[in-house]
Amino acid sequence: MCLPLDVKDLRLHSPRGRLLLDLPALDAAPGALIGIRGASGAGKTTLLYALAGLLDRAEGAVRWGKTDLVTLDSEGRARFRAETIGMIFQDFMLFEELGALDNAALTALFRPRAERKALRASAQARLEALGLTEMGRGVTSFSGGERQRVAIARAMAAEAPVLLADEPTASLDRDNADRLIDDLVRLVRAQGTTLIAVSHDAALLERMDRVLTISGGKLVADEVSTCA
Numbered sequence: 046m047c048l049p050l051d052v053k054d055l056r057l058h059s060p061r062g063r064l065l066l067d068l069p070a071l072d073a074a075p076g077a078l079i080g081i082r083g084a085s086g087a088g089k090t091t092l093l094y095a096l097a098g099l100l101d102r103a104e105g106a107v108r109w110g111k112t113d114l115v116t117l118d119s120e121g122r123a124r125f126r127a128e129t130i131g132m133i134f135q136d137f138m139l140f141e142e143l144g145a146l147d148n149a150a151l152t153a154l155f156r157p158r159a160e161r162k163a164l165r166a167s168a169q170a171r172l173e174a175l176g177l178t179e180m181g182r183g184v185t186s187f188s189g190g191e192r193q194r195v196a197i198a199r200a201m202a203a204e205a206p207v208l209l210a211d212e213p214t215a216s217l218d219r220d221n222a223d224r225l226i227d228d229l230v231r232l233v234r235a236q237g238t239t240l241i242a243v244s245h246d247a248a249l250l251e252r253m254d255r256v257l258t259i260s261g262g263k264l265v266a267d268e269v270s271t272c273a
């Protein structure tokens with residue numbers, strides 16, 4: 046699936062009327078790796094959530110291909126997200142009582158019965174590609190780096206064309222963060238996935254094709270990375 050991102054006049058107000066995001070234009074080619082940086086409270090996570098269609102009060106347009114998330118109701122956005130967007134978070138968001146494969150294949154529960162087996166096989170293949178082989182092992186015994194790999198496998202199992210990441214290395218020590226960045230970049234490049242990652246981690250940002258800087262809810266820099 047080839048889904049360019051095209052954001053136009055995106056504005057978002059808080060329930061009390063404070064302007065949280067104000068982006069006249071932002072685009073991304075399919076398969077691009079884009080970092081988002083900025084000070085605490087700049088609006089990075091808010092932008093990521095707007096790109097995922099997780100916010101109700103957005104104005105303007107957030108188009109992934111022909112679909113404008115702003116014009117969809119929350120049910121339509123959830124459906125689009127399930128098919129199109131994988132997400133990973135700083136704190137992994139795994140189900141502690143489940144094993145690696147059950148976590149990575151979790152979205153199979155929300156799929157038609159006929160698709161479940163293939164999704165589980167795909168989740169297993171992603172785990173193996175990320176170096177995890179103990180499919181049934183409970184995730185509570187996994188290291189932070191291993192947990193984030195399970196989260197990546199879950200986010201990518203359905204072969205969603207877009208992966209949104211919120212501080213994916215922030216809970217990891219330097220060694221684990223560096224290994225995770227290598228694996229993440231290798232996997233998204235191999236699959237042609239568009240990656241948009243909010244991060245303070247310079248080692249992650251320098252592996253992106255472009256780095257956006259957000260300040261006060263506005264895009265203040267959009268730079269091509271020289272290291273990618």
Ligand SMILES: Nc1ncnc2c1ncn2[C@@H]1O[C@H](COP(=O)(O)OP(=O)(O)OP(=O)(O)O)[C@@H](O)[C@H]1O
Pocket residue numbers: 059060065083084085086087088089090091092
């Ligand atoms: N629902 C909301 N109601 C009111 N204010 C909000 C809401 N959501 C976000 N904000 C405010 O918007 C601003 C941006 O928040 P956001 O979480 O996007 O920042 P951030 O750049 O991701 O920061 P950090 O790096 O600390 O996570 C903050 O001042 C936050 O308090």
